[in-house]
C-alpha cells in the first residue's frame with residue numbers, strides 16, 4: 031500500500047499525522063501501549079503536570095451524562111520531576127511528539143514549569159489555563175482577557191519551545207481570548223478544555239462530586255467546540271476514531287494562517303480515519 | 318498485548334428478572350485471572366463509556382459474565398442475541414491472590430457479586446484448596462447447582478422465605494463460622510455494605526480478606542485517573558491497582 035503523506039505542521043510543531051490525544055485522557059501513553067502502537071499517533075499530550083506531585087480530588091470523580099462525561103480528576107499527577115525522569119525517556123522510544131501539559135496554582139508556578147521544561151526533551155508545551163477542576167489556577171486564568179495576556183506573555187518569555195495554549199469554552203467570546211493568545215506569541219491553541227458542569231444526586235440531594243463543579247467532555251460538547259469562533263479542525267470525526275478506548279480527542283489548531291491548514295486537514299480527515307480503521311483495530315464505531 | 322476487539326456473543330440467559338448470564342467467545346491467548354474484569358461496550362455509539370464487568374467463569378473457548386440490569390448499558394447487554402458482536406477489552410486489573418499456602422478459603426458473595434466468585438472457587442478447587450461459599454440473595458437464588466459443583470460446601474441465604482438454606486444475610490452467621498474453623502482467607506464481592514461487614518468480622522477473627530471494589534470507570538486501564546478509591550496508602554486506581562484489595566488497605570465508608 032502506498033504511504034499517504036498525512037504530516038501536518040502546527041506552526042513549527044511537525045506531526046507525522048494529525049492524530050493527537052487530549053491531555054488527561056491518555057495518561058503518559060504507557061497505559062495504552064498494551065493496546066495500541068504508540069508509533070501511530072502524531073503527538074501525545076500527557077496528563078496535566080504540576081511542579082509537585084498532586085493527589086487530585088476525592089472520589090467519586092466521574093459521572094456519565096447522555097453522550098458525555100463529567101470529570102473531577104483535579105490534575106492528579108506525579109509531578110514534573112517524575113515526568114522528566116520516567117516518562118520523557120519512555121515516550122522517546124516511540125516515533126511520536128511529546129506535548130507537556132503544564133499547570134500551576136499561580137503565575138510563578140506556571141513560569142517555573144515552563145522554565146524547567148524549556149531545558150527538557152519535549153516537543154511542545156501546552157499551557158493549560160482552562161481546567162475547571164482545581165481551586166487555584168486553571169479556569170481562573172483562562173477566562174479573563176487581561177490575565178490571559180499576562181500569563182501568555184510571561185510564559186513566552188520563559189521558553190523558546192513550541193507553545194500551545196489550551197482554552198476554555200467558558201467565556202463569552204473565545205475569539206477574543208484566542209487573538210490575545212496569538213498576539214502574545216503562542217504558536218497554536220488547543221480547543222476545547224471541558225465545559226464546566228454539574229450533576230445532582232437526587233437521593234442525596236447534593237452534587238455528585240465534592241467540588242460540585244466538574245468538566246464535561248465527549249460528544250455532548252462537540253457542538254460547543256464547533257461553535258467556538260476560531261477555526262476548529264476535524265474534531266468530531268477524530269473523536270469517533272479515538273473514543274473507542276476512552277474520551278480521546280485531538281484538537282490542535284495553528285493560530286497563524288488557519289485557513290489552508292484547516293482546509294488541508296478537513297480534506298484528509300477521512301483518510302485519517304480510514305487508515306486508523308485499518309491499523310487501529312480498536313476503532314470502528316458507527317461510521 | 319491485552320485483547321481489545323470485537324467478539325461474538327454465544328449466549329444470553331436470564332437467571333432472575335433482572336440478572337442474566339452472558340457468554341462470549343474467548344479470544345486466543347487471553348490470560349484471565351478470577352477477580353479481573355473486562356471493559357465491555359455494545360457496538361452502537363450510545364451509551365458513551367465501556368462498562369466494567371467482572372469475569373464470572375471461563376474455559377478455553379468461552380468467557381461468562383453475570384450481569385445485573387441497573388441502567389441503559391446493562392440493559393443493552395441483556396438484549397444481545399447469539400452472534401451479535403460486542404467490544405471487549407481485557408482481562409484487566411489485579412484479581413484475587415490465590416496463594417499456594419492457603420488450605421481453606423471462605424467465599425462470601427451477595428447478589429450479582431456471587432458471580433465473580435465462581436472463577437475464584439474454580440481455581441481454588443483446582444489447587445486443592447478447600448472452599449466454602451456463603452451466597453446471599455435478596456430473593457431467588459441462582460446458579461446454585463454450578464456453585465455446588467465447584468465448591469466443597471455451599472450455604473445460601475435469602476431475604477425472602479423458603480428460597481434458601483437461611484433467611485437473612487451471609488454475615489448473620491459469619492462470625493460463628495470464622496471462629497469455629499481455621500480459614501486462611503475470606504474472598505468477598507457484593508454490595509459495599511456486605512463487604513464492609515465481612516471485612517469487619519474477618520478482621521475481628523484475624524482472617525485475611527480479599528475484596529473486589531467497584532468505582533465508576535472511563536478507561537479501565539489507569540489512564541484517566543477517574544476510578545480513585547481511598548486506601549491507607551492514599552488514593553489508588555480501582556481499575557489498575559485493584560479491583561482486588563485487601564480488607565486492611567481500604568476504606569469502605571460510603
Ligand SMILES: Cc1cc2nc3c(=O)[nH]c(=O)nc-3n(C[C@H](O)[C@H](O)[C@H](O)COP(=O)(O)OP(=O)(O)OC[C@H]3O[C@@H](n4cnc5c(N)ncnc54)[C@H](O)[C@@H]3O)c2cc1C
Nearest residue numbers: 368369370371383384385387388389390391531532533560
Ligand atoms: C471492576 C468492576 C466490576 C464489575 N463487575 C460487575 C459484574 O460482574 N456484574 C454486574 O452486573 N455489574 C458489575 N459491575 C458494575 C457495572 O459496571 C455497573 O452496574 C454498570 O456499569 C452500570 O451501567 P448501566 O449503564 O447499566 O447503568 P448506569 O445508568 O450507568 O447506572 C445505573 C446505576 O448504577 C450505578 N453505577 C454505574 N456504574 C457503576 C459502577 N462502576 N460501580 C458502581 N455503581 C455504578 C449508578 O450510580 C446508577 O445508580 C462492576 C463494576 C466494576 C467497577
Ligand SMILES: Cc1cc2nc3c(=O)[nH]c(=O)nc-3n(C[C@H](O)[C@H](O)[C@H](O)COP(=O)(O)O)c2cc1C
Nearest residue numbers: 052053054078101158222223224247248277279541
Ligand atoms: C478524565 C479527563 C481528564 C482530563 N485531564 C486534563 C488535563 O490534565 N489537562 C488538560 O489540559 N485537559 C484535561 N482534560 C480535558 C481534555 O484534554 C479535553 O480537552 C476535553 O476532554 C474535551 O475534549 P473531548 O470532548 O474530546 O473529550 C481531561 C479530560 C478528561 C475527560
Ligand code: FES
Nearest residue numbers: 537539542544556
Ligand atoms: S477507569 Fe480510568 S483510571 Fe481507572
